[in-house]
Amino acid sequence: MANQVTRRLYDFLKDVPPFNYVDDEAALLRVASRVEVTYLTPGTVVFRPGEPPRDRFFVVKEGAVELFRVDDAGEQLVERCGEGDVFGIRPLLAEDNYLFLARAAEESLVYAINTAGFRELLPLYPRVTQFLAATMAGSNRYAITATKPSPEATAELGAESLAFGLLESQRLGNLRQPITCFATARIVDAAKLMTEHNVGSIVVVSREHHPVGIITDRDFRSKVATGVRSPQDGVIKLMKKPVVCIGPTLTAADVQIEMLRRGINHLVQTEDGTRNSPITGVVSKHDLLVLQGNNPAVLIREIGRAKSAAYLRTLRERAERMLATYLEQEVSIVFITTIMTRLNDEIIRTCIKMGLARMQADGRGNPPALFDWLALGSQGRGEQLLRTDQDNALIFADVPAARYNTVKDYFLQLAGYVTESLNQVGFEYCTADMMASNPAWCLPVSKWKEQFTHWMDDNTAENLLNVSIFFDFRGVWGDGSLPAQLTKHIFRERPGSRTRFLASLAQMAVNYPSPLTFFRNFVVERSGEHKNQFDLKSRAMRPLTDAARVLMLEARVGNVNNTFRRYETMAELEPQNARGYREAAQAYEVLIRLRATVGLRRQDSGRYLEPKELTSMQRVLLRNSFNPVGDMQMRLETRFQLNFLR
Amino acid sequence: MAWWNKLLPGESTRIDPDWPVWYQQYTAACLAGTLPGSHPLSTARICVVDAETTGLDVKKDRLLSLAGLPVTDRTIFVRQQFEAYLPTPPDQLDHRAVAIHGIIPNSGRYVYDSEAELLRRFVKFIGADGIIVGHHIGFDVEIINRALIRAGAGPLRNRVIDTGQLAQRVQPAGYWTPPETFGLDSLARRYNIPLSDRHTALGDAYITAVLWLKLTGRLGDRVGRALLVEDL
Numbered sequence A: 001m002a003n004q005v006t007r008r009l010y011d012f013l014k015d016v017p018p019f020n021y022v023d024d025e026a027a028l029l030r031v032a033s034r035v036e037v038t039y040l041t042p043g044t045v046v047f048r049p050g051e052p053p054r055d056r057f058f059v060v061k062e063g064a065v066e067l068f069r070v071d072d073a074g075e076q077l078v079e080r081c082g083e084g085d086v087f088g089i090r091p092l093l094a095e096d097n098y099l100f101l102a103r104a105a106e107e108s109l110v111y112a113i114n115t116a117g118f119r120e121l122l123p124l125y126p127r128v129t130q131f132l133a134a135t136m137a138g139s140n141r142y143a144i145t146a147t148k149p150s151p152e153a154t155a156e157l158g159a160e161s162l163a164f165g166l167l168e169s170q171r172l173g174n175l176r177q178p179i180t181c182f183a184t185a186r187i188v189d190a191a192k193l194m195t196e197h198n199v200g201s202i203v204v205v206s207r208e209h210h211p212v213g214i215i216t217d218r219d220f221r222s223k224v225a226t227g228v229r230s231p232q233d234g235v236i237k238l239m240k241k242p243v244v245c246i247g248p249t250l251t252a253a254d255v256q257i258e259m260l261r262r263g264i265n266h267l268v269q270t271e272d273g274t275r276n277s278p279i280t281g282v283v284s285k286h287d288l289l290v291l292q293g294n295n296p297a298v299l300i301r302e303i304g305r306a307k308s309a310a311y312l313r314t315l316r317e318r319a320e321r322m323l324a325t326y327l328e329q330e331v332s333i334v335f336i337t338t339i340m341t342r343l344n345d346e347i348i349r350t351c352i353k354m355g356l357a358r359m360q361a362d363g364r365g366n367p368p369a370l371f372d373w374l375a376l377g378s379q380g381r382g383e384q385l386l387r388t389d390q391d392n393a394l395i396f397a398d399v400p401a402a403r404y405n406t407v408k409d410y411f412l413q414l415a416g417y418v419t420e421s422l423n424q425v426g427f428e429y430c431t432a433d434m435m436a437s438n439p440a441w442c443l444p445v446s447k448w449k450e451q452f453t454h455w456m457d458d459n460t461a462e463n464l465l466n467v468s469i470f471f472d473f474r475g476v477w478g479d480g481s482l483p484a485q486l487t488k489h490i491f492r493e494r495p496g497s498r499t500r501f502l503a504s505l506a507q508m509a510v511n512y513p514s515p516l517t518f519f520r521n522f523v524v525e526r527s528g529e530h531k532n533q534f535d536l537k538s539r540a541m542r543p544l545t546d547a548a549r550v551l552m553l554e555a556r557v558g559n560v561n562n563t564f565r566r567y568e569t570m571a572e573l574e575p576q577n578a579r580g581y582r583e584a585a586q587a588y589e590v591l592i593r594l595r596a597t598v599g600l601r602r603q604d605s606g607r608y609l610e611p612k613e614l615t616s617m618q619r620v621l622l623r624n625s626f627n628p629v630g631d632m633q634m635r636l637e638t639r640f641q642l643n644f645l646r
Numbered sequence B: 001m002a003w004w005n006k007l008l009p010g011e012s013t014r015i016d017p018d019w020p021v022w023y024q025q026y027t028a029a030c031l032a033g034t035l036p037g038s039h040p041l042s043t044a045r046i047c048v049v050d051a052e053t054t055g056l057d058v059k060k061d062r063l064l065s066l067a068g069l070p071v072t073d074r075t076i077f078v079r080q081q082f083e084a085y086l087p088t089p090p091d092q093l094d095h096r097a098v099a100i101h102g103i104i105p106n107s108g109r110y111v112y113d114s115e116a117e118l119l120r121r122f123v124k125f126i127g128a129d130g131i132i133v134g135h136h137i138g139f140d141v142e143i144i145n146r147a148l149i150r151a152g153a154g155p156l157r158n159r160v161i162d163t164g165q166l167a168q169r170v171q172p173a174g175y176w177t178p179p180e181t182f183g184l185d186s187l188a189r190r191y192n193i194p195l196s197d198r199h200t201a202l203g204d205a206y207i208t209a210v211l212w213l214k215l216t217g218r219l220g221d222r223v224g225r226a227l228l229v230e231d232l
Helices: A004-013 A025-033 A115-121 A126-135 A143-147 A151-155 A158-164 A187-197 A217-224 A252-262 A285-291 A296-305 A309-328 A333-361 A377-381 A401-425 A445-457 A461-470 A481-491 A495-511 A536-555 A563-573 A575-602 A616-639 B021-031 B097-101 B115-126 B137-150 B163-170 B184-190 B201-223
Strands: A036-040 A045-047 A056-062 A065-071 A074-081 A101-104 A108-114 A180-182 A201-205 A211-216 A266-270 A279-284 A371-375 A392-396 A442-444 B046-053 B063-072 B075-077 B082-085 B131-134 B160-162
Touching: A004 A025, A004 A108, A004 B201, A025 A115, A036 A056, A036 B201, A056 A115, A108 A115, A180 A187, A187 A201, A187 A211, A187 A217, A201 A279, A211 A217, A211 A266, A252 A266, A296 A309, A296 A333, A309 A333, A309 A401, A309 A575, A333 A371, A333 A401, A333 A575, A371 A377, A371 A481, A392 A401, A392 A445, A392 A481, A401 A442, A442 A445, A445 A461, A445 A481, A445 A495, A461 A495, A461 A536, A495 A536, A495 A616, A536 A563, A536 A575, A536 A616, A563 A575, A575 A616, B021 B115, B046 B115, B046 B137, B046 B201, B063 B115, B063 B137, B063 B201, B075 B201, B082 B115, B115 B137, B131 B137, B131 B201, B137 B160, B160 B163, B163 B184, B163 B201, B184 B201
Parallel strands: A180 A201, A392 A442, B046 B131, B131 B160
Antiparallel strands: A036 A108, A036 B075, A045 A101, A056 A108, A065 A074, A065 A101, A201 A211, A266 A279, A371 A392, B046 B063, B063 B075, B063 B082
16 A cells, blocks of 8 residues: 555646656556655756766756856856746756756755656657657757658648548447458459448458468559559459558547558558457448548538538538647648638638629729739738637729729728628637728739838838738738739849848847746746736737748748748758758747647637646746747847947 | 654674574664765765654554655656555454554455565665655654564664654744644645545655655755755
8 A cells, every 4th residue: 555655746747747647646656656755955966967877867846946057158048947848858868968057946846756667657658758758958849740641741741631531530330340361362352342342452361360461452453453462363463562550549630641651542550459359340531531521621621612601600610629729639730721721812712702792792893903902910920719809901903093093992882882791600700900900901913012112121120010910911812923923023132121121020039039948947927918817919929930931031932921931941942050940940839839839729819828737747838938039139230240230 | 953763782793693683684784884974965865764653652553554656856657666565463453543544454455564564675675875854753663673673684874854843843843833734734724735645654754755855955945055964
């Protein structure tokens, strides 16, 4: 029986990551029974940089321990570990010397966890390792979320993946009965069986019904029909092996991912998920499609066919439920934003279609000139997951002065209809009136060029704010020729004013100092309506988007709006800085995910976070994202020589 | 203000052959040399001890359980803990103390020792060089000593430190701190130690051990140098 002290330690550990991922009470009690409880007076050093690893790592029970980077410049605070935070895990994971100086900032009680009893748990609980890797001070790993589809896999999905739709959280449950044959069968027998049961695959099994190979329709097409194999050959000559197997508890999402990763359309389910147990089912890509009702492709099609804003609203709500599932499943943010952006774009297009129909009904006929609808801000960047205020503008082809007023009037009325519909869908009117229905933001190409030139020449605070919204424009209606003219114009700007403009933009990105670390795991707003909350947008996300934008403008790269794609592009342009850019991109993904998760739960924009509503894991991820924010700001300061501006 | 056990005259230097062997060995080790007062506290072996008894009358009441946690240099070594239970004496079966410590008489939940076996294990745990620390430990030591005498042995010979008295030194009683604020409950509250498992011997020993760490930490700050055994 575990005694009271062990139980007390256990009670604390069981709620603290990574220990909370160990759902085996007996195992965790064993860990707790080996804990040493150490008391630190303020200023006590736990370990110093360069010291050899110990067989312990630490959890703060109460108080706070600070980690410092020590160099010629002195000590720099890297991290402040508060109650429930783990530190000193380098010995556990890396077998490496300590990198930092750990010192008690206040009177603290820390639990020293014996690595000997703990390391054995790591292989059993991958989440524990993932968490520790993410927590490791000085590392910028966001590996926690990378367990599901890899970015490479999702990046390749493209349109086809939309057609198949991804990842429902439902369990597969019992799959359809597999059609099987023994290895002694001939190809023609297998073909007959498949035709008889009207299935696209047959599994070749051993005497014990363990799967040894699989034959699909594709093999008949590519090998039998082409004469490579004769129908009289044994199935062994045709089958693919080894068979990729899955266990019985997988979700549709897992299966989809496995198929994508391996580039196959059929998976075999066995009793224990390996090839060495009896076959229990088969799942094909087609089966998956049938399983999934709420897939993005269906939604997009529905949106395109919608005839009312009210129905669009319903569809957008369905999309949000799908989003919730994706977030829960930790699907890669690149994939999620791609899908949500396409959904949002389709909503905008449908609203425009409805607006054009109303213009017809009003007797105003067809558009008098070529036009495009510009999505701005986060939607322009293709990062909008939740329904926030609409930011948009309208651009139309230059027309003779004589027609200008009529044409502009037409587009203003159209924009009025579109923004009204969008508002009904749930994208509320922009309080700052940054909408196409505002005469100032419904302009022909030439006037837009003037406007952008003005913004770039006259770097007032207001103009720079406009830049941060308007420079992420993206056409969602036309053929892209009008926005392209604008992009070209921006990059043709005169060199002198350009330097000043970029420096001002960069200045804006560094204006909000990123929190170095949390106090008690949190830096909060000191005053105002959101006192004691963390402003995720201003403190973490905006510096990253602003930095990415100015870097792209400097590099004269257009058409890349998405913040993490911008960083990816920068990483390719400047291989020597690739690591920093990729970390920024990862941090941004983490932040988007966090904001969407919180926003969905609270049904708001997710901009302000309450410390207590975050899980420890979310806090760690958030905290880790601050380093890249600070790094990017420092990079801008050097590159644009911002110190001279002050 | 070192607090020394009062050893009975005549027993301090003599080894009585009638004692149980384990007590003879313990005494021999103690006579060979106890920890000098100038010894640094950081390397001393501190044994934080707590006893649960059937009541508060040292003459009548008996041990129910005894627990100890070793502490060296600011660290509690949970793994080397000592814990033992005694069956409830028949005449104390429905004593109201059950309500306090929650030890159900002769419950199947515990492995019971005989009193003599418990004492032998305890004395081995403390050793000759251990410093006994406890809250209002005088009572516990007295109960243990009386049990030792019943077992045909002599009293404990270790240095004993009371965290209650230590707390009073760190923050003396006065107009604003009435004496009852030096109870374990109120001290634990003052020093922010959760009270989740009060009134089990090991639970109390743990709370006392944390209290010990915090009190000596503060005392060390005040003294301004590394603490010696005689500082306590």
